[in-house]
Amino acid sequence: MFCFQCQETAKNQGCTVKGVCGKPEETADLQDLLIYVCKGISVYGEKLKELGTVDRKAGLFICKMLFTTITNVAWDDEVLISKIKEALKVREEVKKKFLAAYQQKFGKDFAEALPDCATWYSGDHNEILAQAKSDELRITATQNEDVRSLRELLIIGGKGIAAYADHAAILGYEKDEIYGFLMEALASTTKDLSVDEMIAMVMKAGETGVTTMALLDEANTSTYGHPEITEVNIGVRHHPGILISGHDLKDMAELLEQTQGTGVEVYTHGEMLPANYYPAFKQYKHFVGNYGNSWWHQNKEFESFNGPIILTTNCLIPIKKENTYLDRLFTTGVVNYPGAKHIADRPQGGMKDFSAVIALAKKSEPPTQIESGKIVGGFAHNQVLALADKVIDAVKSGAIKRFVVMAGCDGRQKSRNYYTEVAANLPKDTVILTAGCAKYRYNKLHLGDIGGIPRILDAGQCNDSYSLAVIALKLKEAFGLNDINDLPVSYDIAWYEQKAVTVLLALLYLGVKGMRLGPTLPAFLSPNVAKVLVEKFDIKPIGTVSEDIAAMMAGR
Numbered sequence: 001m002f003c004f005q006c007q008e009t010a011k012n013q014g015c016t017v018k019g020v021c022g023k024p025e026e027t028a029d030l031q032d033l034l035i036y037v038c039k040g041i042s043v044y045g046e047k048l049k050e051l052g053t054v055d056r057k058a059g060l061f062i063c064k065m066l067f068t069t070i071t072n073v074a075w076d077d078e079v080l081i082s083k084i085k086e087a088l089k090v091r092e093e094v095k096k097k098f099l100a101a102y103q104q105k106f107g108k109d110f111a112e113a114l115p116d117c118a119t120w121y122s123g124d125h126n127e128i129l130a131q132a133k134s135d136e137l138r139i140t141a142t143q144n145e146d147v148r149s150l151r152e153l154l155i156i157g158g159k160g161i162a163a164y165a166d167h168a169a170i171l172g173y174e175k176d177e178i179y180g181f182l183m184e185a186l187a188s189t190t191k192d193l194s195v196d197e198m199i200a201m202v203m204k205a206g207e208t209g210v211t212t213m214a215l216l217d218e219a220n221t222s223t224y225g226h227p228e229i230t231e232v233n234i235g236v237r238h239h240p241g242i243l244i245s246g247h248d249l250k251d252m253a254e255l256l257e258q259t260q261g262t263g264v265e266v267y268t269h270g271e272m273l274p275a276n277y278y279p280a281f282k283q284y285k286h287f288v289g290n291y292g293n294s295w296w297h298q299n300k301e302f303e304s305f306n307g308p309i310i311l312t313t314n315c316l317i318p319i320k321k322e323n324t325y326l327d328r329l330f331t332t333g334v335v336n337y338p339g340a341k342h343i344a345d346r347p348q349g350g351m352k353d354f355s356a357v358i359a360l361a362k363k364s365e366p367p368t369q370i371e372s373g374k375i376v377g378g379f380a381h382n383q384v385l386a387l388a389d390k391v392i393d394a395v396k397s398g399a400i401k402r403f404v405v406m407a408g409c410d411g412r413q414k415s416r417n418y419y420t421e422v423a424a425n426l427p428k429d430t431v432i433l434t435a436g437c438a439k440y441r442y443n444k445l446h447l448g449d450i451g452g453i454p455r456i457l458d459a460g461q462c463n464d465s466y467s468l469a470v471i472a473l474k475l476k477e478a479f480g481l482n483d484i485n486d487l488p489v490s491y492d493i494a495w496y497e498q499k500a501v502t503v504l505l506a507l508l509y510l511g512v513k514g515m516r517l518g519p520t521l522p523a524f525l526s527p528n529v530a531k532v533l534v535e536k537f538d539i540k541p542i543g544t545v546s547e548d549i550a551a552m553m554a555g556r
Contacts, residue, residue, distance in 0.1 A: 001028040002140045004523040005156050006071045007411055007496045012523045021071055022318035029132040030080040031069040035155065035186075036137050037087040038062050040117035042186035044094040049180050051101045058094045059179020060169055061087070062186070066162035068334045071497040072295070073314040076336040081128055088121055115190040149526035150198040151189045153501070156524065157205040158185050160502025163247075163313070164212045164463050166334070170250050173219035181208045199532070206509030209502040213466035217381075220249055225279035226382035227460060232276045233289030234444075235372035237265060240361045243291055243305045245269040245298070246312030247461055248333060249278070254351045255310065256284045264361040267291040269301070270315055271437050274460035277378035290375070291367060294410035294440040299323055307364035308357045310343070311335045314497065315437075328364070330357050375443055377458035379433075381470040384457065391453065392478055395488065399450050401429040402553060403489045405472075407465045407503070408438040409496030415519040416441060419494055421545045423447070423456070427553065431455050433471070436462035436503075438494040465503040469510055484511050490552035491515035492542070495522070508537050514556070518542030 004014035006021060018024055023031075045058050065087060068074045095118070102110045116136065122128055135141055142148040165178050181204065188201050221227075242264060244255055252268075252275045259266055265286045268275050273290045275281055292301035295315035302309050308328045316335055319326050332343040332352065346352045384391065394400040404426060406419060423432055423442035432442070432455060439458050447455040459467040476484050493515055495501065501522070507515065514537075521530060521541050533539045542548060 001025040033132040042183040043118040045183035046187040048098040054176040063162040149529040152524040160499035168216040171219040206505035209506035227277035227380040230378040248312035294437040304368040379457035381467040407435040408494035435459040
């Protein structure tokens with residue numbers, strides 16, 4: 001295996017025996033093969049697009065498969081093999097459509113040479129396992145380090161786009177341009193493009209990332225209302241509960257509907273915390289609040305919750321031998337884990353069936369309390385812009401000297417204490433803008449407010465980093481500035497997985513410069529590619545807490 005897609009990759013170089021995340025070599029190999037076949041689908045999909053048709057079914061399928069390969073999503077090899085077989089069938093369907101369209105337009109059969117990912121086929125279990133081990137699937141098969149780096153940056157950025165597009169599609173919001181780009185991007189990794197062409201494709205990923213996050217924002221807010229300033233309970237009650245983690249708001253909505261009147265209460269965990277901010281969910285009196293912290297604490301927190309847990313998206317980590325919650329763990333959507341019960345996709349026009357989860361919850365002990373109190377969130381763009389006059393006045397009066405965007409991911413490394421220390425030591429005339437699970441490093445600190453404006457403004461999930469971009473662009477307009485970088489805003493971003501890379505590329509596309517990125521720069525950036533990003537966008541590694549705070553306050 002060779003995997004360097006997440007921040008915790010071994011020695012910040014690449015995992016070659018077993019993933020630091022816990023992913024076994026066989027699982028990593030099967031995920032590589034799944035991406036490989038998706039490249040084959042994309043070869044035909046791109047050609048079909050050139051003839052005027054975007055295959056929406058294939059585009060959405062690619063989104064789900066790329067989402068499956070994000071860190072901490074898929075752990076069951078048998079499920080991955082079934083997905084590879086399904087992907088091969090989808091590829092053959094797209095191939096058939098393309099060949100028919102080509103013959104109709106040009107009056108002859110298509111006869112060009114195609115890459116192996118577009119031609120290899122097997123329905124045999126053992127042959128699939130053998131192909132998954134073949135060297136040509138590895139990113140290391142590309143000898144040129146810079147080409148390898150740019151291709152991987154594009155694929156990783158594409159994974160985040162795919163995840164956000166899948167969430168939007170679940171709520172009925174789709175765009176052919178997103179699917180078309182993903183197929184163009186994957187197909188491009190099978191071609192000998194120039195470095196400039198590859199960089200252009202990476203920047204197009206940033207543009208598509210903005211489009212996709214805007215679409216998901218529209219889907220979420222049109223369906224569940226705009227997030228509101230909300231005090232979220234972090235304690236427990238004394239009734240049986242269900243813990244729901246991940247990002248899928250439709251799963252959240254259907255679970256709340258099906259648990260109403262059952263005596264079972266619902267708690268969010270991890271990236272589902274922002275569900276507490278949506279008006280549509282506040283009507284449910286059995287919706288208690290949030291339990292626990294970010295994803296990497298789950299072995300302890302899932303254990304102490306006592307009731308069933310539902311994982312709707314990524315952030316599922318391996319269960320330790322001493323843990324006993326496997327029989328209480330449910331997966332759904334793209335998530336899978338050996339031994340966990342899987343909740344099937346909703347039928348056309350229907351809901352997912354959470355009855356087995358509810359039945360188990362009724363027999364479970366109430367959650368063990370691990371903390372108490374409340375935290376405040378709900379500062380997405382609509383809510384912040386409603387306070388725009390107050391914010392602008394605070395900036396003009398000097399009450400707010402600087403905003404520091406500390407969005408992104410949390411992770412296990414001790415070096416991430418940096419973000420807690422930065423938040424705790426920022427001057428009291430600064431406001432932190434955050435989104436994603438990085439907030440768990442500081443969202444329970446008592447930092448006070450500035451004229452009634454909390455010093456930590458949580459916009460929501462990682463995809464709600466879009467809200468932070470909208471806020472910055474609106475502030476630029478309000479202050480009559482020509483450049484987003486002239487705002488009193490600094491960026492101190494934490495990353496862990498592939499959706500954070502999409503957010504990073506989106507911010508670069510929007511013209512943001514001078515971002516600090518940590519706790520390490522991505523291993524998939526070759527020295528030359530990293531140099532380009534530093535020179536063009538002034539991306540910086542994090543330094544010491546005191547030095548970085550001083551630099552940010554000075555606008556550097």
